[in-house]
Each structure stands twice: as C-alpha cells, then as structure tokens.
Amino acid sequence: MYGLILRALQGYVLTTFGQAAWQRILSRGRFPSSGFEPLLPYDSLVLDQVLALSSAELDRPVPAILEDLGTSIIAGPHCAAPRRLLRFGGAGFTDFLLSLEELPDRARLALPELDLPDLRLDEVGPGLYRLTARGAPMELGPLMTGVLTAMADDYGALVLIEPWLCAQGPALTIRLLEARFAEARRFELSRAG
Structure with missing residues (x-):
C-alpha cells in the first residue's frame, strides 16, 4: 500500500508543484531520481520521510498534503x-x-x-x-x-x-x-x- 501512496504523491507533486520540487524532495531524502514504484513494498518510515520532506519543500502541513493528494487521486487529470x-x-x-x-x-x-x-x-x-x-x-x-x-x-x-x-x-x-x-x-x- 505504501508504494501506491508514494507513487500517487509523486504524481501529485509533479503535476501541482513541478519537476524541480519533486527532484529536491528526492535528493534531500537520497532517494533514486526515478521516484517510487507503485507495487514495490516500502517501509512506513519511507512514507513518513517523504511526507516530512514534502511538507518542508512545499511549506504545507502533512495532513493538508494528504487531503489534497486524496482529492487529486479522484479528480486529477490523469486519475x-x-x-x-x-x-x-x-x-x-x-x-x-x-x-x-x-x-x-x-x-x-x-x-x-x-x-x-x-x-x-x-x-x-x-x-x-x-x-x-x-x-x-x-x-x-x-x-x-x-x-x-x-x-x-x-x-x-x-x-x-x-x-x-x-x-x-x-x-x-x-x-x-x-x-x-x-x-x-x-x-x-x-x-x-
């Protein structure tokens, strides 16, 4: 499940905030520049780290990012x-x-x-x-x-x-x-x- 959330978060940040913001998040977390695979198993700590880095990069609280992510999963242009x-x-x-x-x-x-x-x-x-x-x-x-x-x-x-x-x-x-x-x-x- 964490892989799906991470991949959805990747798509949301890329679509809403752009490639540069997502690459800074990945770089600060020392994650591969290719991002996350939806069906691979990831530890919950990876999600926590990516959410914290996203919050800092986007200057938004984690719950607000997650709620907007949920909305974009349904109403987004590619969803x-x-x-x-x-x-x-x-x-x-x-x-x-x-x-x-x-x-x-x-x-x-x-x-x-x-x-x-x-x-x-x-x-x-x-x-x-x-x-x-x-x-x-x-x-x-x-x-x-x-x-x-x-x-x-x-x-x-x-x-x-x-x-x-x-x-x-x-x-x-x-x-x-x-x-x-x-x-x-x-x-x-x-x-x-």
Missing part, C-alpha cells in the same frame, strides 16, 4: 481509473458509502497483490456515518477525507467530513447534508470505443 472503480459502488453518494466495506475486495480484483485495510462503515443516525480503516496508518485519515470529498463532489452531494478519534485506526464522521446539492459528474458503466 480516471480510481474514480471509475469507486463509482461502481452505487448510483448515489449514499449507495457509494454503503459499498465502501467491499472496496478492498473490489480493488484486489484489479490488483491481486494490493493489501488495503479493512473498512467499516456504521450508520449512526439519519445521514450520519462513521468510517473506520482498521489497523491502517493514521496518514490514511486525511487521504480518505480528500478521496471522499472528491467523490461527494463527483456525485453532486454536499457533505461534512471530520476526523473522529478511534483506537482501531483512522476514522471519519461523514454527515450527508444534501444528496443532490449540485449536478453529478457524468459516469457511464462502459467507455465508448
């Missing part, structure tokens, strides 16, 4: 595959949320060696949900916030997402304020051509 995988979760944002527990299995269909954390969604009230990524690194919290915010925008839903303290792993409280706040982005099951 159609993750969005498509997640949109198969349902016709509306509520259906999508309710399908999140199945996401690790769906992702393994595309990448069998991928080991995503166990996701648990609890409906704690009308339009109020709690999502927990059991056993996942805490960095996943802001990343999930970015992904879910982008998906809500994709569905045209208005949501409020806040971190929630949980000993089992990163957790979020998701309040669905309005399911049809804006026009949803177009999505078709099959691609033309």
Whole structure:
C-alpha cells in the first residue's frame, strides 16, 4: 500500500508543484531520481520521510498534503481509473458509502497483490456515518477525507467530513447534508470505443 501512496504523491507533486520540487524532495531524502514504484513494498518510515520532506519543500502541513493528494487521486487529470472503480459502488453518494466495506475486495480484483485495510462503515443516525480503516496508518485519515470529498463532489452531494478519534485506526464522521446539492459528474458503466 505504501508504494501506491508514494507513487500517487509523486504524481501529485509533479503535476501541482513541478519537476524541480519533486527532484529536491528526492535528493534531500537520497532517494533514486526515478521516484517510487507503485507495487514495490516500502517501509512506513519511507512514507513518513517523504511526507516530512514534502511538507518542508512545499511549506504545507502533512495532513493538508494528504487531503489534497486524496482529492487529486479522484479528480486529477490523469486519475480516471480510481474514480471509475469507486463509482461502481452505487448510483448515489449514499449507495457509494454503503459499498465502501467491499472496496478492498473490489480493488484486489484489479490488483491481486494490493493489501488495503479493512473498512467499516456504521450508520449512526439519519445521514450520519462513521468510517473506520482498521489497523491502517493514521496518514490514511486525511487521504480518505480528500478521496471522499472528491467523490461527494463527483456525485453532486454536499457533505461534512471530520476526523473522529478511534483506537482501531483512522476514522471519519461523514454527515450527508444534501444528496443532490449540485449536478453529478457524468459516469457511464462502459467507455465508448
């Protein structure tokens, strides 16, 4: 999983801040100039170091970088595959949320060696949900916030997402304020051509 996050971070920094910023991050960390391979196993300390170096280079806090990274994974110019995988979760944002527990299995269909954390969604009230990524690194919290915010925008839903303290792993409280706040982005099951 760390390889995927590192590669996504690489793409985000390159696209948003440019080649020079990414090369300075790699150079300061004494990482290969080619960057990171998404399917190689990396230690969590590598991710921590790259995030700290990115924070210093970009003059932004790590949680803000991770949240923006999550958004770019869904809404970025070169990120159609993750969005498509997640949109198969349902016709509306509520259906999508309710399908999140199945996401690790769906992702393994595309990448069998991928080991995503166990996701648990609890409906704690009308339009109020709690999502927990059991056993996942805490960095996943802001990343999930970015992904879910982008998906809500994709569905045209208005949501409020806040971190929630949980000993089992990163957790979020998701309040669905309005399911049809804006026009949803177009999505078709099959691609033309």
